[in-house]
Amino acid sequence: MTQALRLGIAGLGTVGVGVVKIVRRHADLLQARTGRAVEITAVSARDASKDRGVNLSDYAWETDPVALAKRDDIDVFVELMGGENGPAKASVEAALASGKDVVTANKALLAIHGQALAEQAEAAGRVIRFEAAVAGGIPVIKSLTEGLAGNDITRVMGVMNGTCNYILTRMQSQELGYNALFEECAQLGYLEADPNLDVGGIDAAHKLALLSSIAFGTRPNFDGIEIEGIQQISLDDIHQAADMGYRIKLLGVAQRTARGLEQRMQPCLVPSDSALGQLEGGTNMVVIEGDAVEQIVLRGPGAGEGPTASAVMGDVCDLARGLQIPTFGRPAASLQDAPAAQTGLPAPYYLRLGLLDKPGALAKVAAILGDAGVSIDRMRQYAHSESTAPVLIVTHKTTRATLDHALDGLRDTDVVAGEPVALRIEQV
Numbered sequence: 001m002t003q004a005l006r007l008g009i010a011g012l013g014t015v016g017v018g019v020v021k022i023v024r025r026h027a028d029l030l031q032a033r034t035g036r037a038v039e040i041t042a043v044s045a046r047d048a049s050k051d052r053g054v055n056l057s058d059y060a061w062e063t064d065p066v067a068l069a070k071r072d073d074i075d076v077f078v079e080l081m082g083g084e085n086g087p088a089k090a091s092v093e094a095a096l097a098s099g100k101d102v103v104t105a106n107k108a109l110l111a112i113h114g115q116a117l118a119e120q121a122e123a124a125g126r127v128i129r130f131e132a133a134v135a136g137g138i139p140v141i142k143s144l145t146e147g148l149a150g151n152d153i154t155r156v157m158g159v160m161n162g163t164c165n166y167i168l169t170r171m172q173s174q175e176l177g178y179n180a181l182f183e184e185c186a187q188l189g190y191l192e193a194d195p196n197l198d199v200g201g202i203d204a205a206h207k208l209a210l211l212s213s214i215a216f217g218t219r220p221n222f223d224g225i226e227i228e229g230i231q232q233i234s235l236d237d238i239h240q241a242a243d244m245g246y247r248i249k250l251l252g253v254a255q256r257t258a259r260g261l262e263q264r265m266q267p268c269l270v271p272s273d274s275a276l277g278q279l280e281g282g283t284n285m286v287v288i289e290g291d292a293v294e295q296i297v298l299r300g301p302g303a304g305e306g307p308t309a310s311a312v313m314g315d316v317c318d319l320a321r322g323l324q325i326p327t328f329g330r331p332a333a334s335l336q337d338a339p340a341a342q343t344g345l346p347a348p349y350y351l352r353l354g355l356l357d358k359p360g361a362l363a364k365v366a367a368i369l370g371d372a373g374v375s376i377d378r379m380r381q382y383a384h385s386e387s388t389a390p391v392l393i394v395t396h397k398t399t400r401a402t403l404d405h406a407l408d409g410l411r412d413t414d415v416v417a418g419e420p421v422a423l424r425i426e427q428v
């Protein structure tokens, strides 16, 4: 009879406890599906006395996750602690060095150290699996590496941070401002320990770096992503975008161009009636375009105990079946170093500025845009409150570089108050 696959789990928080529950609840199902038993041998977390709501008495306890990773009685090290360095990195390296396969949900670790870890894994004849690291319960890594392996992928995009989508959709539906919703997310426990990872777009950019690598055969290049968070989005932007038939989403887009790899994670306007525009709450959506498949849309829960543990267990089952796929879908040594390209493809932009109540102010704004080569498609001025009036402009297609030039002009003029807001209108 085939031997059981023995797991060592480091991290017994939201995801780790979810994994323990599935292994216990579905022992027979897992065996039936993979042809071998899946068992937990040992676990690790910081606080051995904490009641985690699951029975851990059958498993050995290790205080040090590195010691857990090196144990002779585990086959797979499951890293569910988080963090791009520290114990997560040390224990994954130790696991690979001692001949274990690794399953992790840690996007930060892989976005920063993925290339080195993939090389280490392949040199040791081991694999790293990370389905849970991107878009929670959605099997997007599997889709890209396996189901879509016959495609030349042309674009990957999506909403990959549930917290930001929750805030943006509640701003729309509840008429609450960003600060109130940030507080609500804190109360609900939605925010990462460092909330800037969520609202600053960094967590979603980690995920985009991983998808880009698989899609385009490039080394994960987190530093090459243009990142902008949602902190500057106001209720006015939400309303005004809606008036024009758009929703604001923190959207990640990656595409390979002749100039290099374009990767951006930033708030964008998408049509209200598009699949992305209709995405509500903490749900994630990833859109993948390939030459043969055309377009597929994957939608589902991006976080939480059950969905994330579901993704971890998908990886565990593949290892139980003996499936060996290189970390980023092809040998690490063959991944290319793609130069990062600033977004070059022209798009329409939404601009919001506070116009001072001065004669000729609107004409000055129009002239600055015209002189920079930005053509106006639509423009709307709202009533003044005190000395400024919100002005909304939708441009015709322009490049980001041209728009930046115009924005410099708007900042320098004496008729615009505060920082202009500029959001790309994405064709989806």
Ligand code: NAP
Pocket (backbone or CB within 6 Å): 010, 011, 012, 013, 014, 015, 016, 044, 045, 046, 047, 048, 050, 063, 064, 065, 079, 080, 081, 082, 083, 087, 105, 106, 107, 132, 133, 136, 302, 303, 304, 305, 308
């Ligand atoms: P969490 O609830 O904060 O749990 C972290 C666990 O790691 C805790 O059990 C903690 O121990 C343990 N830990 C931290 N430092 C440790 C150390 N030095 N030694 C041993 N154990 C240590 O985190 P989580 O939400 O489960 O997330 C885990 C990973 O999954 C992260 O990489 C995260 O980004 C990723 N992820 C999470 C979600 C989600 O919905 N939560 C979704 C996708 C991906 P104590 O419990 O004793 O403090």
Ligand code: HSE
Pocket (backbone or CB within 6 Å): 133, 135, 136, 160, 161, 162, 163, 164, 190, 191, 192, 198, 203, 302, 303, 304
């Ligand atoms: N903070 C992340 C989110 C958790 O809100 O999507 C899942 O990665």
